[in-house]
Amino acid sequence: MKAEIIAVGTELLLGQVVNTNATFLSEELANLGIEVYYHTVVGDNPQRLEQLLVEAQSRSDLIVLCGGLGPTEDDLTKDIVAAHIHHSLVEDEQALARLHEFFTFSKSTMTENNLRQTLMIEGGIAVQNPTGLAVGTLITEDETTYLLLPGPPSELKPMFQQNARPLLEELFPQEEQLISRVLRFYGIGESQLVTELKELIDEQTNPTIAPYAKPNEVTLRLTAKIADKVEGEQLLDHLESQVMTKVGEYFYGYGDENSLVKVTVDALKKHGKTISAAESLTAGLFQSTLGDVSGVSEVFKGGFVTYSAETKEQFLAIDRKLLEKEGTASEACAIAMAEQTRKLADTDFAVSFTGVAGPNELEGQAAGTVWIALAEKGQPTIAVLQHFKRDRKYIRLSAVMKGLDLIRRAVDKKK
Numbered sequence: 001m002k003a004e005i006i007a008v009g010t011e012l013l014l015g016q017v018v019n020t021n022a023t024f025l026s027e028e029l030a031n032l033g034i035e036v037y038y039h040t041v042v043g044d045n046p047q048r049l050e051q052l053l054v055e056a057q058s059r060s061d062l063i064v065l066c067g068g069l070g071p072t073e074d075d076l077t078k079d080i081v082a083a084h085i086h087h088s089l090v091e092d093e094q095a096l097a098r099l100h101e102f103f104t105f106s107k108s109t110m111t112e113n114n115l116r117q118t119l120m121i122e123g124g125i126a127v128q129n130p131t132g133l134a135v136g137t138l139i140t141e142d143e144t145t146y147l148l149l150p151g152p153p154s155e156l157k158p159m160f161q162q163n164a165r166p167l168l169e170e171l172f173p174q175e176e177q178l179i180s181r182v183l184r185f186y187g188i189g190e191s192q193l194v195t196e197l198k199e200l201i202d203e204q205t206n207p208t209i210a211p212y213a214k215p216n217e218v219t220l221r222l223t224a225k226i227a228d229k230v231e232g233e234q235l236l237d238h239l240e241s242q243v244m245t246k247v248g249e250y251f252y253g254y255g256d257e258n259s260l261v262k263v264t265v266d267a268l269k270k271h272g273k274t275i276s277a278a279e280s281l282t283a284g285l286f287q288s289t290l291g292d293v294s295g296v297s298e299v300f301k302g303g304f305v306t307y308s309a310e311t312k313e314q315f316l317a318i319d320r321k322l323l324e325k326e327g328t329a330s331e332a333c334a335i336a337m338a339e340q341t342r343k344l345a346d347t348d349f350a351v352s353f354t355g356v357a358g359p360n361e362l363e364g365q366a367a368g369t370v371w372i373a374l375a376e377k378g379q380p381t382i383a384v385l386q387h388f389k390r391d392r393k394y395i396r397l398s399a400v401m402k403g404l405d406l407i408r409r410a411v412d413k414k415k
Helices: 020-031 046-057 077-084 093-106 112-118 153-171 190-196 198-202 229-250 260-271 285-291 309-316 320-326 331-345 392-411
Strands: 002-008 035-042 062-066 089-091 119-121 125-127 136-141 144-149 177-185 208-214 217-226 251-254 275-279 300-305 349-355 369-376 382-387
Touching: 002 020, 002 046, 020 035, 020 062, 020 153, 020 177, 035 046, 046 062, 046 077, 077 089, 077 119, 077 144, 089 093, 093 112, 112 119, 119 136, 125 144, 125 153, 136 153, 144 153, 177 229, 190 198, 190 208, 190 217, 190 229, 198 229, 217 229, 229 251, 251 260, 260 285, 260 392, 275 285, 275 331, 285 300, 285 392, 300 309, 300 331, 309 320, 309 331, 320 331, 331 349, 331 369, 331 382, 349 392, 369 392, 382 392
Parallel strands: 002 035, 002 062, 062 144, 275 300, 275 349
Antiparallel strands: 089 119, 125 136, 136 144, 177 217, 177 251, 208 217, 349 369, 369 382
């Protein structure tokens, strides 16, 4: 079963919008046992889209098009696909009723062009849109199946999962399915991870191993192609065990969405520990990152942003003589920041960040020099020195990630 994804929209070609739909659809189709062979982006141009459809039809069993189903004149995907397979467009009654209901509820005036969103390709199956107004179509013609979906991810994702996926499962039942598991690692680069796992990667057949580098971390996607799900999970368990034997010390969690900050907050919750922070070069980025996690108020009491020597002295009561002697981008300063913050906030842990974000040197320290300290109630304060490269934004983000990993390991008592 060969599939390809065509994203329609000039805004994608101009870089104004990132094509996240292709990533989502590829993963969803893979889970159905449908392999995606091609990704293509085409602008809002009828001739180029028609040319691409001719090419796609010659090589793929399933063509998924996303974008171009809206009410404006440049939303031509349905028109071009319908003409390509010599079908007409017809109004879908359910989509029409939903359209009128929307404008009645919002007490706004419906313009005539909105009716375009209720059109589907004659002879196909209407794919209803639970979060938007543009109806989709699933239709098969000359042994090629076309699935038309809207462009906004907020519409496409629920539309696919709730309505398109069941139709594809019924239309293309697969004897085998793909079962995946994502492992997340911090503290090891992609090249080193691949080197450590070289033997497993070289010998892989089923399941397979796919590494993917992200900012400050690496993920591994383990994928088994199997008819029996239980057997597939067993294969993944065995491969995961082999992976962990080699690089388990860097593993921190599972899944695409299970980020290091979420794992760290979950660990604090699990052990009933609280955290506070003092930030210099990160300027509140660490605390803002914590704030992205729902329910973090259970463990995060607050903290300080002390960007200058004066505020370190005023807010945290750090001795001026220490700051003058050791400097603000120093181990001594980082330790004092963490210890004072833990006392003032009365938390189990406190983390501090100080150093040089760049691009220029500070106190004789090169850009990217970062001290991170972690104070824990009843334990000696630890401080680590990092030398991060690249730009200012990356240095600050890298510091936050390292801080999260220090907390996670301390809470779980990992070496």
